[in-house]
Amino acid sequence: MSTFIELVINGVSAGAVYALIALGFVIIFKATEVVNFAHASLLLAGGFVTAVLHDDIGFLAALAAGIAAAAVLGVLVQVLVLRHARVEDQAVLAIVTIGIDIVLATELTRRIGTRVLSLGDPWQDKIVYVGGVGIAQTRIAALVVAAAIITAFLLAFRFTSWGVAMRAAAEDGETASLMGIRLSRVSLAAWAIAGGLAAVAALFLTVFPTPGLDRGTSFAAMKAFPAAILGGLDSTTGALVGGLLIGLTESLVTGYQGDLTFLGRGIGGVAPFLVMLIVLLVRPAGLFGTREMSRV
């Protein structure tokens, strides 16, 4: 039983981190209709900057620098490339971000090389025991921080004028622009926020029990794609639910791997994608996504 509780807590914590990534993905999609396959690279960039700087300027400053770097990178992608792409087709825009991802990921993995970088977090591998259940401090920190950020974001999204502008732009870009909302600014904000969220997620993807930031980290970040998709690409609620679902699935399947040997080794990494396929079979637009209606 205690194993189960442990797995659930770890799963929820991992899920909160996936939700952070998926949220950024969804924000970009809502604001600019671009599906950003370069998201994993933004994450890797943020993590890398944090990892390189933390020895010199301390953990918190390095984290802030990482967040800033990922945000700036996101903004650059929008300003330098996507703004100039006069393409209507979503698939082609998606492929453009794949091109960007290839460039960024290659350069970053080259710089990382075979090293495993620590991000210098203050929790390290300390473990807290609550009623006989051992939980790593990093997992608690991930859960608390992710929950706080997501809450803050959702509140801002609902109550600030910036949030209203954002939602209006997502709802109907043309009308919003006629109402005096600057769409270019909205999309820049979306990319910056998404980059920042990804950098925070990078921290929690690479702390204990994961050894650190290495070239495989972007693959871990890929699991946020099924999270965003199964929740519904245009739904922030969906991103949260999707993230938790993916985190829980992965944690439970990995934890009970011993009983699932007939599925082969390493099924934990594949389970999120299987769950996604099953959800999409039943609900092709994800759990909370808007179904495309076509009337003739």
Next chain:
Amino acid sequence: MSERRTSPRLIGPGRWWLVPVGFAVMLLPPFYLDAFWLQTGLFAMSAAIGAIGLNLLTGSTGQLSMGHAFFLAVGAYGYVYLASSPEDGMTGLGLPTPLAFLGAIVLAGVAGGAFSPIAGRLRGVYLGIASLALIFIGQHVLFNAESVTGGFNGRNVPPLEIFGFSFDDSPGVVVLNVPFGALERLWFLAVALLVPAAWIARGILRGRPGRAMNTIRDHEVAAAVMGVPVARYRAGVFVLSSMYAGAAGALLALAFRRTVPDYFGMFLALDYLAMIVIGGLGSVAGAVAGAVFVSVLPQLLTRFGDDLPMVAAPGSGGVSPAEAARILYGAAVVAVVLFLPRGLAGVWPMLRSAASRRRASRHLTPLEKEEQPA
């Protein structure tokens, strides 16, 4: 939809000379090139077959697929499984190799058909990410189904043998004083596969099905209203594109002589998307051009890396040729979408129309017209 938009004419009137030139380009290399370039050419040709398939699906019908590498893997491992005889813990059917090759293509088609319940329901990017799942699931299966795939270490590929002629290094075949080893023989096999593959795809794109596919891409509802059976077309194109991938995979396996699961990962799937975008979405010639660009670039950089600035030997800490190639073609994808929306395949028609425009405008000024050579 104009003829030119769907498929720029490959051989028009007055361009008959392209035919002998094309044959020379495709048939002469084995007599002159060394093993390194032959190998590169083989990869390029198998990639071209796969890219044509992906372009039918993504470029012409608008179905984003990030899972193309999975179907290549089905083709490659399908061939190995069907052709090998069972030995040391490995299973296999030991079929005659040409039959195994066809079987591999059919298997890939079946895999594509099996995915169609999902592919048929999803649109656009949802389909892209769902097909990304195929890559991860495929890798999992390849690593775990050891008796079929050989697991991490992969499996040897039995050479193809057609009517007693074996596509391997067996001695005794000398044509025009050039000893024909496996690579030379496989080169002709690849040409013999690529030409009909391109021909069939071009026929499909230019005919009624091609129009239907483009309409589905541009507006699905409009297509349905005009009487295109959208679901059937989408499923059909998915199967067809998987079969192209299967053929490409089986050919790759023959060229590699050993299949390893690592190769068929996400990078390969992204490479294929890069090929069709760089070459030109929705055009057969574009798919071939993109495939050649993406497969030859890393080899060029490897070969001539010493003479290039910025490219260092692998492991020395600088940018290795493979990395430089990836960065270059990633940037090429972005640049093509920004500046050449129709890809490399669009360059030639663009130059032609620019030239004819210039000529046309010159007709207006009689003075210049006199200067024109007759």
